Amino acid sequence: MDQRTDSTQDVSGNGRNSSQTDYMPGFGNDFETEALPGSLPQGMNSPQKCAYGLYGEQLSGTAFTAPSHQNERTWCYRIRPSVKHTSRFRKIDLPYWKSAPNIDEDVISLGQYRWDPVPHTDEDLTWLTGMRTMTTAGDVNTQVGMASHIYLVTKSMEDQYFFSADSELLVVPQEGILRFCTELGVIELEPKEIAILPRGLVYRVEVLEGPARGFVCENYGQKFELPGRGPIGANCMANRRDFKTPVACFEDREAPSTVTVKWCGQFHETKIGHSPLDVVAWHGNYAPCKYDLRNYCPIGAILFDHPDPSIFTVLTAPSGVPGTANIDFVLFRERWMVMEDTFRPPWYHKNIMSEMMGNIYGQYDAKPQGFVPGGTSLHNMMIPHGPDKNAFEGASNADLKAEKLDNTMSFMFETRFPQHLTEFAAREAPLQDDYIDCWETLEKKFDGTPEGTWNKG
Numbered sequence: 341m342d343q344r345t346d347s348t349q350d351v352s353g354n355g356r357n358s359s360q361t362d363y364m365p366g367f368g369n370d371f372e373t374e375a376l377p378g379s380l381p382q383g384m385n386s387p388q389k390c391a392y393g394l395y396g397e398q399l400s401g402t403a404f405t406a407p408s409h410q411n412e413r414t415w416c417y418r419i420r421p422s423v424k425h426t427s428r429f430r431k432i433d434l435p436y437w438k439s440a441p442n443i444d445e446d447v448i449s450l451g452q453y454r455w456d457p458v459p460h461t462d463e464d465l466t467w468l469t470g471m472r473t474m475t476t477a478g479d480v481n482t483q484v485g486m487a488s489h490i491y492l493v494t495k496s497m498e499d500q501y502f503f504s505a506d507s508e509l510l511v512v513p514q515e516g517i518l519r520f521c522t523e524l525g526v527i528e529l530e531p532k533e534i535a536i537l538p539r540g541l542v543y544r545v546e547v548l549e550g551p552a553r554g555f556v557c558e559n560y561g562q563k564f565e566l567p568g569r570g571p572i573g574a575n576c577m578a579n580r581r582d583f584k585t586p587v588a589c590f591e592d593r594e595a596p597s598t599v600t601v602k603w604c605g606q607f608h609e610t611k612i613g614h615s616p617l618d619v620v621a622w623h624g625n626y627a628p629c630k631y632d633l634r635n636y637c638p639i640g641a642i643l644f645d646h647p648d649p650s651i652f653t654v655l656t657a658p659s660g661v662p663g664t665a666n667i668d669f670v671l672f673r674e675r676w677m678v679m680e681d682t683f684r685p686p687w688y689h690k691n692i693m694s695e696m697m698g699n700i701y702g703q704y705d706a707k708p709q710g711f712v713p714g715g716t717s718l719h720n721m722m723i724p725h726g727p728d729k730n731a732f733e734g735a736s737n738a739d740l741k742a743e744k745l746d747n748t749m750s751f752m753f754e755t756r757f758p759q760h761l762t763e764f765a766a767r768e769a770p771l772q773d774d775y776i777d778c779w780e781t782l783e784k785k786f787d788g789t790p791e792g793t794w795n796k797g
Contacts, residue, residue, distance in 0.1 A: 342345075344388065355539060361528050363584035363630075365754040367566060372623035373525070374417075375588040379623035385415045392619055394420045401538055401563065401626035403488050410639045412563065414624025416523065416542075419592055425542065425599060429530065429608035434468055438762050439506065439605030440476035440485050447766040449759065451726055456770040457714025460551045464495040467518075467545035468502060468600060468607075473554070473767040475696055475718060477757035479504050480590075480605045480648050482483025482713070485757045486667050489556040490769075496546040501616055504602040507558045509537040510655070512751060514700050514714050515521075518545055524627050525586025528584035532749065533769045534654075535630040536564060540601065541670035542616050543622060543628075552647050555698045557753045564655040578654045582635040585627050591615040597758070629658070633700075633749065638675045649752070659756055668693075669731060672704065678742045685735045685791070688726030694759045695719045695752050702748035705731070710772065711730070717775075721758050728778040 364371050379394060381387050386396045396418040401412035458489060468491040478485010487507075493516070511518075513531045520527040520535060522543035526693045529535050531554075537543065554662050566578060581739050593615040636654055641647050658772040659666040677684050685705045697717045698702075709730070711717060719725040727735065765771075785793040 341505075342761060342772055353715045361526050361643045362587045364587060365581045365584060367578075367580040367583040368524075368625055369580075369585070371585055371587040371624070371627060372621075373642075374621035375590050376620050378625060379417055390417055391709040392620065394418060394498050394547070397421050398486065399540060399624075399626055401540070402747050408773075412624075412626040413722075414524070414622050414626040416619045417621040418523075419590070419618035419620065420614070420616075421541075425612055426610045427531050427612060429508055429610050432608050432609050433608050434471070436473060436764055437468070437471045437489070437607070438473040438476055438487065438764075439480040439558075439602075441480075441486060442473075442476040442762060443760050444763055444766070447761050447763060449499045449720060450723065452717075452719055452723060452776055453761070453765075454711065454772045454775040455715055455716040455765070456712065456772060457553070458490045458492060458678045459785050460492060460553065461494070465492050466497050466500065467491065467493055468496050468497070468500075470494070470610045472764055473762045474625040474716060475759035476756050477759045478560055484741065485560050486657075486753065486755050487558040487560075488753050488759070489558065489715075491552070491554055493545065493547055494550050499543050499597045499615075500528070501539055501542050501597060502540045502602075503599075503625060504537075505540060505654055506602050507560050508563055508603065510559065510564060511535045511537065511554060512555040512556070512698065512700070513552065513622060513700070514556035515554070517549040517586070518546065518552050518629065519684045520545055521549050521589075521591075521617055522586070522628050523617055525589045527586055527628055527630050529630055532633050533630055534633060535628065536655075537628050538563070538626055541628060544617070552678075555716070555751075555753075557667060557669065559657050559667055561689045564657045564667070564669070567653045567668075574728070576637040578636055583631045585629045585631045590620045591617045594769070600639065611677055612686060622645045627741050632673060633673065636671055636673060638671075638673060640675060640677075641679050641682075641712065644679050646679065646682060646684060646687060649686065661756070664756050665693075666755060666757075668754040669751070672751065673749045674744065676744050676747050680740060682740070683730055683735055684738075684743075685727050688724065688746070690722050690724045691693070693756055694721045695725075695754050696759060697750060700751065702750075703745075704748065704750045704765055706744055710778065718759060718761070726779075728781075729781045730780065779792065
């Protein structure tokens with residue numbers, strides 16, 4: 341599907357046009373958009389001379405020879421080519437942003453872990469300095485695996501820009517409102533929404549309402565895509581039309597600027613004399629987008645039994661093993677529970693996948709106490725987990741009428757790889773040392789009779 345949207349830039353003042361927040365609907369669409377009329381070539385990609393004296397440049401998100409249904413690229417028509425947006429690089433240190441492999445021999449990643457929200461601070465923290473890595477998995481150098489982060493942002497990036505050559509970022513806000521001014525347009529993001537920032541995309545992050553806190557899944561592997569619905573059919577879950585991609589919006593501004601690049605787990609910065617957000621027009625299917633989680637339509641069992649949590653997958657990043665994801669992004673939101681003669685919360689479980697969970701708001705049904713908004717938990721591969729005693733007893737003895745789980749939204753970053761705790765997660769983040777004790781009071785009910793001790797007081 342092609343969609344064209346015209347957006348006109350105001351070139352007065354400081355050359356910024358970052359208030360433009362119009363969007364085009366669709367996921368994986370082939371879009372076209374221009375901020376100045378006639379700036380987008382028609383019928384070809386690389387004319388001998390582009391309109392307005394622009395440069396044509398391709399941004400490739402996949403190998404040239406990737407299958408057509410997976411091939412992603414965008415043609416950009418920009419004031420300067422990207423080679424003018426970098427100069428000599430200087431290595432810098434962002435000590436709290438870690439990449440895999442990051443295995444600390446003094447940190448034990450084996451176990452069940454839960455953290456309270458990482459507290460806000462009066463310190464000036466930008467998108468880069470406020471990133472706090474909790475876990476890493478896989479290997480950034482071979483482009484498999486992921487990292488999970490908490491971000492704390494109190495200050496806008498001013499004449500500072502960033503791109504990751506390592507990964508695409510899935511951003512899940514929990515508090516505050518951020519604006520992502522990218523090469524391809526502007527995204528404003530608030531809690532109950534998510535954004536996908538592709539690998540290689542240059543952007544600046546501004547605080548519209550702060551302090552801002554949220555979660556980030558850094559995907560080293562294949563891009564996120566919508567899961568196959570199989571026998572579910574064409575509808576429900578996340579629908580393509582609800583994803584929004586920004587229209588073209590550019591900056592023509594001369595000012596000393598810094599571009600920071602994440603490459604193979606290291607950070608480098610380069611100095612330039614202008615804004616790199618200078619794409620006047622573009623067309624293609626490799627672009628940032630956002631999605632409102634309130635549009636996710638959950639489906640589930642309507643007679644008996646509890647379905648696997650994979651039925652709540654919003655996005656998946658595939659691996660080389662069919663059906664075994666590099667990452668699944670799974671959403672647990674408001675929904676009706678109607679199953680008969682069924683233990684309705686998530687059952688006790690050991691999983692070959694590793695599960696990093698975060699709470700956006702409300703209560704999670706398997707852990708009604710302790711898992712608070714802004715908090716996180718980790719259940720690594722083959723580590724048992726499940727409801728605490730209160731949740732188990734309540735669900736085992738509940739009157740099974742139709743019940744709506746309300747005021748709840750939590751999510752899971754699930755990966756096929758073990759997730760290793762960072763030093764920050766193990767020693768600085770507010771770890772709940774007593775989390776493991778939530779199963780301590782579970783009782784033996786077996787006594788050799790069919791009824792066990794269920795009805796014996």
